[in-house]
Amino acid sequence: MAPRPAPSPLPARIERWFDARGWQVRPHQLAMLDAHRRGQDALLISSTGSGKTLAGFLPTLADLADDPAEGLHTLYISPLKALTNDIERNLSAPIAEMGLPISVESRTGDTSGAVKARQRTKPPHILLTTPESLSLLLSHPDAPRLFLSLRRVIVDEVHAFAHGKRGDLLALCLARLNALAPGHVRAGLSATIGDPAPYRDWLSRAGRGEEVALVTGKDGPPPDIRIVVPEGRVPWSGHSARYAAHQVMEAVREHRLTLIFCNTRGLAELTLQELWAINPDNLPIGIFHGSLSLEVRQRAEQAIAEGRLRALVCTSALDLGVDWGDVDLVIQLGAPKGTARLLQRIGRSNHRADMPSKAWIIPGNRFEYLEARCALDAIAERQLDTEPWRPGAWDVLAQHIMGMACAAPFDADALYAEVTTTAPYRDLTRSQFDRVLGFVRNGGYALAAYDRFQRIRQNADGLWEVSHPRFIGQYRMNAGIIVEAPMVTVRFRNGRKLGQLEEGFGATLGPGDTFRFSGLDLEVEAMVDNDLIVRATRKSAIIPSYSGTRMALSTSLSDRVRALLHDPGEHDRLPSDIREWLAAQARFSRLPAADELLVETFEHKGLHHMVLHSFEGWNAHQSLGMLITQRMEQCGLDPVGFVSNDYSLAVYGLKPIADPGALLDPEVMDEELRRWLDRSYLLKRAFREVAVIGGLVERQHPGKRKTGKQVTFSTDLIYDVLQRHEPDHVLLRAAWADASTKLVEVGRLARLLERARATMVHRDLPHVSPLSVPVLVIIGRESVSGGAAEEELIAELEAIIAEESDVPAAGSVPV
Template sequence: MTALSPTVADWFAAKGWRARPHQLAVLEAERAGNSVLLIAPTGAGKTLAGFLPSIEDLIANPMEGLHTLYISPLKALAVDVARNLGDPVREMGLKIKVETRTGDTPASRRQRQRFDPPHILMTTPEQLALLLSHPDSKRLFGSLRRIVLDELHALVTSKRGDLLSLGVARLARLSPQVKVTALSATVAQPEILRDWIAAPVAPNPAVLLNAPGGAPPQLSILASEQILPWAGHSAAYAVPDLYGTIKEHGTTLLFVNTRSQAEMLFQNLWAINDEALPIALHHGSLSVEQRRKVESAMVSGVLRAVVCTSTLDLGIDWGDVDLVVQVGAPKGASRMLQRIGRANHRLDDPSKAMFVPANRFEVLECEAALESVAEGAQDSETPLPGGLDVLAQHILGLACADPLDEDQTFAEITSAWPYKDLTREKFHRVLDFVSTGGYALKAYERFAKLRKTADGLWRIANPQIAQQYRLNVGTIVEEPMLKVRLVRARGVRKGATTGPIGRGGRMLGEIEEYFIDQLVRGDTFMFGGEIVAFEGVVETEAYVSRSFSDNPKIPSYMGGKFPLSTFLAEKVRKILANPEAWRVLPDQVREWLDLQNYASVLPDSDSLLVETFPRADKHYMVCYPFEGRLAHQTLGMLLTRRLERARAQPLGFVASDYALAIWCASDLGALIASNRLSLDQLFDEDMLGDDLEAWLDESALMKRTFRNCAIISGLIERRHPGKEKSGRQITVSSDIIYDVLYQHEPDHILIEATRRDAARGLLDIERLGLALRRIKQHVKHKRLDRISPLAVPVLLDIGKEPIFGEAREAVLREAAEDLIAEAIGTDIPTNQG
């Protein structure tokens, strides 16, 4: 067994602890010269396992300069880990400097860290890319011995993971002795992640370590006496139950899936908070000051509850949280395991969690998630080949630091796992794009960012390019944002204000530009836990004042919507197909499924149920693939094209995570019954060929996807010194360039990147293809004379008006009652609400 140094051994003894076997195994593997992937449950001491080799090495071999680089997917996690690592360092009396570097770190400290770095630096993938773009990166990272990648599963499936892999490959070249320790609690395919970390730091293989699991979690689904909604995502019906739950526990984390849901739930809880319990709000659009204030309050134990999004998903060590509540369906088993792990954050104590479904279909998904978590099932995504737009950004960043040798750069890039299969021809095309913009843009000097000099090396064309690169580095492309500043009201009549509060007030955070574009002066909305009135926009700031309103709007955000995982979708289909599994469901849901079985049929797990029925002056086709909203939206787009060719006169469609509804002027049921329309042909997977290509060619989605690729690749720059482009400016620029490339260079590297992104992200083509193969020759048609009970939720989504707050809940409830009455007619007794 690996021996600890006396200093560390005495510290463990003073705490009354013993080093866990997996912590010692990480230390042993690193001393043997291996990288390590440690998979361990929450509370198993992953953080200490990751840093124990650093502490031991710095005790045995004191040094100046950067020794360990810790990279986290979340700024909050980096700050939390730095705080938790600081305690043992101080208690051991070690002269080890630990600092953080994120976008929230003051510029003066970031500047100093480049020349006087700490021994251990906590940072993010974006800050690593920024540091690597400086000419002094060779000196900064030359002393580096270890890289710790925390919550690796949360990075490797995104473009942030591509950027990180390229950064690690560069670090391995600058410091050949460096080794990687990766930490994760939820990994579906550990061998792939082991290869991912080992690829750039060969020759020694990476060691895969699995820590034993802790106490199984205590899970439940909210049993509410309220009427379960048919559709919607607010879970407003459950707010009284949630408030009672908060009162019964010490500290509760309430996770939601979007920032809009967070704002709404927080306001709803405050509206009934008669006991003035300290309840806080935390999401990524709030100002850093507000987020840090909430985090500090959590650490000090003064909060009873925090409503939060994925900003607090990962690794935050709050041992006093005794309940996690998931409001809305979790969408994935691995994601839910991460969130559950925030409770009790101790290995030997069971975590306690409760699911709160927002609608009836979500009850089924929550039950599937509960079973999956109890089984310890994992459904995290598999890493994919790296993005070409990310590669273009990285190549430019390397050139900002040092002139590039083409052969060395290619070898370095292909040592990164996502780019291991990159061909020399494609690499050269990306390099040509960075240097000239490509064939169609070669005549424009502003796209020429690199030039090849007489010595055969590639250099940046001028120093301003490096400055621009550093302003725009990163792969997270959010919708254009405006800062939200609280200012003095200007006599607004719509929505009473609380009066003067001082000009140039505090910054509340950021909000998406398109939401503000919909407002007129005096409109009220929720933000940062307050109700504010819109006063106007000045440059990149939206001015708001405090306000009172009974019906404020809820800001909607384009990002943050999780897809239903394939794993959970399969479980939902199995629950539906097995009436024996309904025993655990609420009475309202069982009755709903019984009604469906009486009025129509239930979907089974291996086929696709297609219902057709007339309603008003239209004819509907509703199917239930359970493959997630993105795949269903793509299916709807392609099916309507085919129905047009079949002269079925489609008029529109709507998709949810669970179902797809299409309405037509023609009688679809009659067309199918008479064999003039074949469902097997309609749902044939060949729709992903020419139909998909034709639709992409004429859709706006390609332009929207191209915009993101153009921003990441550096073709379009959002930020310039002292100013930032508006969303409209970026859209106009990217649309013009797209039209030029599509017409004159359709095989341009960015057009290729755009097509791949659309297929794997916004359209979910791979998943749709698997679904179509699964149901091939297994499409079942049920012709009805009226809407079925199972179709009620998806039809509620048709033509939804932007109604907010309680008014929206009332409208949905009234519409649902009308639809279910229509579905069951007068011949079936029911007590459905």
């Protein structure tokens, strides 16, 4: 007798749905279902298009198919509002096809107040939300009733935010959910995690990652990725890849739907302008980035969903998870900056498990070509970047403590015990917790005399409670982790909003000035309060300036570029002009070893230059440039300035630098870094962010929102008071931690200086080196496309390469 087939683990309606499509449940989907039924938290790592999202929701569908009880069953948390909208759309269809009585809704900052109020009393079975919206839900007194029925929590794209402040906030929220609904099961989803261990720790309930099951999906076909070099030549400098506009436009014509990723919002606007200028067929091309209004972004999403666009120029706002099945090509303009980010973007193309994603990378300059080549090598070897982890931020903890007080009076001992079950705060001492609690209580002793900072107090039972109802409203209006640069709203006179521009750029515009935004040429009519009133124009326009955080070159990719640079055996894989460039560098100077810091000095145009080829990223180079020019001043070397990119730092002055090592002493630099940060605008900028997150300064009041100038003015005043009277204040400590990591990248700076101490090689040259050209052309650049000075420098170097090909390598100068 033949053995009976094993019974299906799925309810009949779900099984029939799979059968009707000729699908089989994949092993990783069954593994997630099994973990849920065992009550075990799980982290799923599976490639894009492998059914990862369905694996996360399958246990929910199975539970509710068998028992569609009232109440909230599953909470889905993603880093992006756009992703929750996409999941709602893509989840509702199969639920309807299966005939399951399951309700699905989103709750984000875009959800109306009426819907939010109804969701707290009559929640859907599945609620899709973000960390910030979850934090606000938990601040309501009815949170215990709302989450009583919770059985599952899904954290999507966990790699995108677990290691940052939004991850800190979500970890604290998960700890509170564990107290309210201890029987629920957690699931983390990602396609691009290099090292699972810290993510399992973060997902666990007591910082013990071994208790979280690790589930991996079967890899799909390898992606089809090309590095495209129009006309076989890679520019010396730049990052916009504008030289490839015609090839990009041709690709748009040949594909159904192309996503064109840019690394900055300004570059996205510039790219759209370039493509429209060479679009004789008027193919519909849209734009999508975080500064555009909700209405504009939703129109772009709708146009994509309805097949009305042929291309969409976008930024990191679309990096994650949005599933548009018609996308058949992704183009990355400029350097990828990291392998995980690149894979995430590429995964938007052919978003199916059985089809390879198709992508082009178009490097903007020669270093970016090396970076792209190394990124493809890392992807082929399945070696993804790993993100740095740091202790949980104190300003985030302060916001959470205030939210818990808004929900109900709390016991400090119990809350401390709850907070330290999270991975970000597991090493938080009780004295540190009490310091943050004291700040929430009265702002700290330097501010304690002011009523506006007296937010919580102890009642007769020893519990901490909100001192006045107005602080609850203040918290709910201002809670959140993302602190954008001060913005002004761009709108037409009829009220239609186009989006937002950074206030610093908007302040430079007056009536009659023109700029390009949201794909339109606009002329300024007036500035009314915080609105920039505009009209469409045919006049030539400039491009808006965005000062958002600069995308960092990952450490692992930086290491690969250095290794490739030093290995002549690998150069055969490179285009001929890049091979010539590196060969000329080896002849005239040196190709640095993988662990070496090459420092070159030479005179050019009457100035004495020092160029460090350190590959530690723009932020670290900017900080080091500040410090070196200060040291040059002290040494009488008359510095004139410095410029940097991700790969090199160039400083220049009126006198020659004979001893670079003296300018790079790590012990002296450490002390000077602290002094410089203490008096720099960077610390004030970081303080502004932590003051807003920590609740010290409100962005919004009932009926109005503070302008960026008002917020900055308030925080600057408080910053000066605290620096004088309480220099060890909780928020000053938090600001220092932020400034030294996110803004300055002290870790990479320290690594650079240690390498200088151990492996620095100094070459004193008779002229500019080939490796120095990409950073030197930045000096004096006055427009996006460079200018005569750039062309002159490149022509000069190319002439040297052509005429002096037999010049022996320059001699080493001992350090």
